[in-house]
Amino acid sequence: MRAIVLHRQGDPLQLGELSDPEVGSRQVLISVSACGVCRTDLHIFDGDLTKPKLPLVLGHEIVGTVRAIGTAAERFAVGDRIGVPWLGWTDGECRYCLSGRENLCDRARFTGYDIDGGYAELVVADERFCFPIPADYPDEQAAPLLCAGLIGYRALRLVGDAERIGFYGFGASAHILCQVAVHQGRRVFAFTRPGDDDGQAFALSLGAEWAGASGEAPPEELDGAIVFAPVGALMVDALRVSAKGARVISSGIYMSDIPAFSYELLYGERVLGSVANLTRLDGDELIALAPQIPIRTEVSIYPLEDANMALEDLRAGRFRGAAVLRIGGEAS
Numbered sequence: 001m002r003a004i005v006l007h008r009q010g011d012p013l014q015l016g017e018l019s020d021p022e023v024g025s026r027q028v029l030i031s032v033s034a035c036g037v038c039r040t041d042l043h044i045f046d047g048d049l050t051k052p053k054l055p056l057v058l059g060h061e062i063v064g065t066v067r068a069i070g071t072a073a074e075r076f077a078v079g080d081r082i083g084v085p086w087l088g089w090t091d092g093e094c095r096y097c098l099s100g101r102e103n104l105c106d107r108a109r110f111t112g113y114d115i116d117g118g119y120a121e122l123v124v125a126d127e128r129f130c131f132p133i134p135a136d137y138p139d140e141q142a143a144p145l146l147c148a149g150l151i152g153y154r155a156l157r158l159v160g161d162a163e164r165i166g167f168y169g170f171g172a173s174a175h176i177l178c179q180v181a182v183h184q185g186r187r188v189f190a191f192t193r194p195g196d197d198d199g200q201a202f203a204l205s206l207g208a209e210w211a212g213a214s215g216e217a218p219p220e221e222l223d224g225a226i227v228f229a230p231v232g233a234l235m236v237d238a239l240r241v242s243a244k245g246a247r248v249i250s251s252g253i254y255m256s257d258i259p260a261f262s263y264e265l266l267y268g269e270r271v272l273g274s275v276a277n278l279t280r281l282d283g284d285e286l287i288a289l290a291p292q293i294p295i296r297t298e299v300s301i302y303p304l305e306d307a308n309m310a311l312e313d314l315r316a317g318r319f320r321g322a323a324v325l326r327i328g329g330e331a332s
């Protein structure tokens, strides 16, 4: 199969031929049709996340068609269209797994990090961690739901029932979660890089009530915030404009250091927190909710061989919404 491979962190991905993966007993073999490009991929590529398997096929927002199933696999049939997320495997027996928090599993394995991912024509995945894809979503539009959507959705839940919610960094995840939050009756205040007029207009077009630059004060205090951008100082910026009781949640797997700040900013039962990974329950909920809203994803599509360009465009903020690699199958 064709795949684009990370051989060493920091080096460009290399297009090559790999042998087709073999399907394990609880696995499915999937013909990949689309794979989203997530900021986490950039953190793996750059070496911010230090323990990937190498060589590695990146990609954990995978949509494709089941081509073969393992001897003990039973959830899907050949021909089904399914999605593969970041959470690729858990042990099912640690204290986290046993308490409904498999996202924190001590031995969790992640797609496109510990397990080869979807920047390839074929991928194998444990069927227990895959999701059916709603029929009304073309492959490329569905892909960003699988991480930008799912982990953002978990972050939104951790913010609690905040009515006035701030989104710091309006990329792939925020553009999905803005639609969910507005659907839930919340009021969204979007913060972008200073001067990103296009990003601010994009946020307003998706239902945000206000959009401005990250250092700016919104017209009202926030009851909660999600910090999507991997910039620790934004956690403090969000606290500074938050009402008492607000929860400020980082949704990224990596963030630069959070600068010291006065306790006064935290006092008043404000909470700083983080979200890690996803549970299958998060996925089931968002996948069911997406067509009801309906969530519309805006995607920039790249061929597999341009994965390096997609990563650099993500770094530079050159597109709105999400980047997706189109790999096999028909254009949809």
Ligand SMILES: [Zn+2]
Residues within 6 Å of the ligand: 090, 091, 092, 093, 094, 095, 096, 097, 098, 102, 104, 105, 106, 107, 108
């Ligand atoms: Zn576990």
Ligand SMILES: [Zn+2]
Residues within 6 Å of the ligand: 038, 039, 040, 041, 060, 086, 147, 148
């Ligand atoms: Zn991701």
